[in-house]
Amino acid sequence: MISVENVSKSFTLHHQGSAVIPVMENARLKVEPGECIGLTGSSGAGKSTLMRMLYGNYLAASGTILIGDTDVAQANPRQILELRRNTLGYVSQFLRVVPRVPTIDVVAEPLLRTGTPPEAARHQVEMLLTKLRISRTLWHLSPTTFSGGEQQRINIARGFAYAFPALLLDEPTASLDASNRETVLELIEDAKDRGAAIVGIFHDEAARERVCDRQIDVAEFAPVSAS
């Protein structure tokens, strides 16, 4: 489902003496449907950079990033938007939403975008929010004012509302209490069972051990010149 080959990335800082900072070389990984891969490596090793390239948020300098049939490294914006709409989900660490939009609509958005009827979408969202222990009183408020843990769970609900065939998870269990952590891990396991290909970053070692089928240390992809 996800196949990364020979991907490299560098940043050119035009306003700081045009410094070129290579951050990754020859990155490769393969994720089959139903499989979860954990990215490991020390802080700054490039876990997030790789995730962002998978999502099309950072441009890869070379190589191919196949997600389904789409090569994210080559795709035009329209194809990437299409991919994000129907194929590739992303749970980031940050919640970025328009102020004022109620939680329930924020979570329903990925469903509505893929053409789910509003009624069905609503039902699905209510189930997820209940499962993630978001108090019903918060559903109609904008999540912008919620606590970190609540925002995190809204992000997760958004990521899992629609059954994406491929999922990117950036620290999904960070800042969650034990019971919510358990719920999230169950959601991940359910996603694997239905055949989703998942790439995740987990600082929570126990969680990583539990859901990941394989782990890849991104240090392997460190550029030769920088090591």
Next chain:
Amino acid sequence: MTPLLKVEDLAKFYGKRVGCAGVSFDLYPGEVMGIVGESGSGKSTLLNCLAGHLAPDTGAVWFDTRAEGLRDTITMNEPERRMLGRTDWAFVHQHARDGLRMNVSAGGNVGERLMAVGARHYGDIRMAAADWLGRVEIHEDRIDDRPTAFSGGMQQRLQIARNLVTGPRLVFMDEPTGGLDVSVQARLLDLLRGLVREMNLSAIIVTHDLAVVRLLADRLMVMKDGHVVETGLTDQVLDDPQHPYSQLLVSSVLQV
């Protein structure tokens, strides 16, 4: 799929000075494109050329008309272009007073486009106006008030209602949130986002506010000195800008 708008090598010169040059892009139905750049970068010139307010010196602006498919709006005759301007196109000005009739009631402002395309039933026009005021969150009992009695944010929402009442397919927006309080901006952005999705609108938004494009635009075009220096997916251009000028633009935003 046919693009809704197809721009080919558009250029506008003011004497020897470049307004904008070498601009080409496709816009598909439901897509929102942001154009960013500093004052004088040519983004407003470009927008006005696209919307038919300015005649470009070279290039073509193809629009997928309902009746005849792709037509070059630059070479189409003026009545046709003006007709597009009140049916399938909408233009939201930065200053609401440029886009509203300040001496006409809110209802009359919204109804004008309907009457311009032949609506002749007062009751229906009024109902449509009331419905649209509601959709832009203006209470129906303000329908007979003049925009001069409205706040800046309300005027801007009224302008949007006035533009969208004929169900356009393409909306040009020139700094739609400029000059509004931050809290009012958020509300307007939310409203615009909802309407764009609901009506499957395509939009071209010119702004210098990167937060606005991050929330509204699917794609981004960065302009400098009349030329497009970078294009791409909005979050990619903002998070991983490639061109020196884009990097400068992104890094110059004050963090809050």
Next chain:
Amino acid sequence: MSEYNFAYLDEQTKRMIRRAILKGLATPGYQVPFASREMPMPYGWGTGGVQVSAAILTPADTLKVIDQGADDTTNAVSIRRFFEKTAAVSVTEATGDASVIQTRHRIPEERLREDQIIVYQVPIPEPLRFLEPSEVETRKMHGLEEYGLMHVKLYEDISQHGAIATAYAYPVKVEGRYVMDPSPIPKFDNPKLEMAAIQLFGAGREQRIYAIPPYTKVVSLDFEDHPFEPTKADHACDLCAAENSYLDELITDDQGSRMFMCSDTDYCASRRRQGHVGVKGTVFEGSAT
């Protein structure tokens, strides 16, 4: 008389105005720009109408001048005298006897004939002006037949007053093409705009001439659910008992007593001569001789 060229204006100017009139007749309702001359009267006193009349008058013509329907008001009297002095044409107060009628704000009640010409004095010829201040823009609107704005004005009327409150200068569409201001005639007169006589409109200050040829279709703008209604005071003339003429209201004492009478003085007088008597009109009957 000998000090003036016939009808005051020089022949060159008259020819220029006639060309504008012909152009106006060829494009009914279209405002033709013309080089309006300085006239020996202030703007607002009918300088446009006077120039049109001067351009069309012949020595054989019989002229009638009315102001708000009356032959004996200041404006009517002075214009009538102006042409008596500068053109030596015969004048009349009888609508039927006139070949040229210059009018301010009324159309006579008596049906006009093919051998007559009526000349309107127009203050503001542009019907779109109140909503669109730009002349460039209004000309474009006429050119492209973009008349939605005219209905915005009527919409505003209904939203504010519950009905189309425009009572005079009520906009019309001429021969399915140009929207036109019929000058400040009451909307009661609008149906009469479809007539046998030639209608010429002159705006001196605004330098525009426009025209409606005989038997041209003239439709008053309206909404489907608020149709055009030619209204008048719901009363009969107190002097001549006419039921279907446009009425002036006159306050007769400090107690607010009032009477209604025909605004068209010639029409009222001729009815009374024929023996029609209104509820307050008995007094006057004997003086017919």
